[in-house]
Amino acid sequence: MSALRSTGLINAPLATAGAALRHTRTAETGLAGIGVxxxxxxxxxxxxxxxxxxAFRVPALGVPLTIRTRIVRAEPDVFSSVLVSGPFRELRHESTLTASGGRTLVTDEVRWRTPFGSLGRIADTALVRRWILAAQDQRLAAVREVAESWAERKVVVGTAIVHKGRMLAQQRRYPARDAGRWELPGGRVEPGESEQDAVVRECAEELDVEVTPTGRIGTDVPLDNGMLLRIHAARLVDPEAAPRAVEHHEVRWxxxxxxxxxxxxxxxxVLVHSLRDLLRRR
Known part of the structure; x- marks a missing residue:
């Protein structure tokens, strides 16, 4: 199997860069510069x-080819996909992220196997490798642009309160378009307030309970209002406390x-898969 690896530095936190890798804007525009x-x-x-x-429509020797891939991991530090169909026997892509101060180092690796034997190996050298390197450069540039713009946004926190293997969800009462739908407790981080302090305050206001934050969950999530949602796990300070729906229609474990x-x-x-992993670990 052939492989190519490239690296790049992004001036954004790891969870923000991880979100940019997952965003459909990055997927749909990241390779436009090379005609994809x-x-x-x-x-x-x-x-x-x-x-x-x-689905990627790739220009190749004047004949467009279609490559279809499936996402298999979408975590803050790993984003990966595999081939569903296309002109390869096998194609795997994985981006790993490492925090470096307030910045993020992205390592991008593509591994593939052509269906043409020795002819395929020649094509690797002459065409495929050149195209994959260009694709890696274009994609990283797109991720960097998105992530660094998001890093300037204000933050909203959400809280995954876990107790005895279950998590607390709350059902919206308003506005009308969201009534009946479910969310995690949380709200805006106020000026001068840390995210952890915002988690504690919001849970006291919305649930009338005291919690202790225990760590981040999942990537950031860009919101339509121009802010970023960040999810924190938490536990009840008093294991016997009973959260109640102060501002919402219902709360449920x-x-x-x-x-x-x-x-x-x-x-x-979009973070349900990360929340499911959290509960299964607990």
Whole structure:
């Protein structure tokens, strides 16, 4: 199997760069500079999640070829896909992210196998490698542009409160367009306030309980209002405390299996796979 690896530095936090890698804008425009037309086969308002597929129309020797890939991982530090169909026997792509101060080092690796034996190996040298290197450069530039613009946004926090293997969800009462849908408790980070302090304050206001933040979950999520959503895990300070719906219609403890059954707000829905992993680990 042939392989190429490239690296690049992005002036944005790891979870923000991870979100830019998942964003459909990056997928659909990141390779336009080398003539590739891409289409995300998912809701364009969403970040890509495991199971989503992408279709790439690639110019090759004057004959357009179509490559279709499927997302298999979409975590803050790993984003990867595999071949579904196209002119390769095998094609795997993986980006790994490493925090470097307030910046992120992205290592991009593509591994492939052509169907043409020795002729394929010649093509690797003459054509495929050149095209893949160009694709890596173009994609990294697109991710950098998106991530660095998002890094300047104000932050909204969400809270995944986990207790006895279950997580707390709350059902919206308003506005009308969102009434009946589910979300995690949280809200805006106020000026001079840390994200962890915002988590504690919002849970006290919305649920009348005290919590202790225990770490970040998933990538950032860009919101339509120009802000970034960041999810924090938390635990109850008093294990016997009973959260109540102060501002919402209902609160409910759910397990990993129930996560996919609820009608989540779009911003929370794209992190369901990360929340499921959190519950399974606990």
């Amino acid at each position: 037309r891409a289409r995300a086969l998912t809701d364009p308002a969403q970040l890509l999640v495991p199971g989503d597929e992408l 759910i397990d990993a299996g129930e996560l996919v059954e609820l009608d989540w707000l779009d911003a929370d829905k």
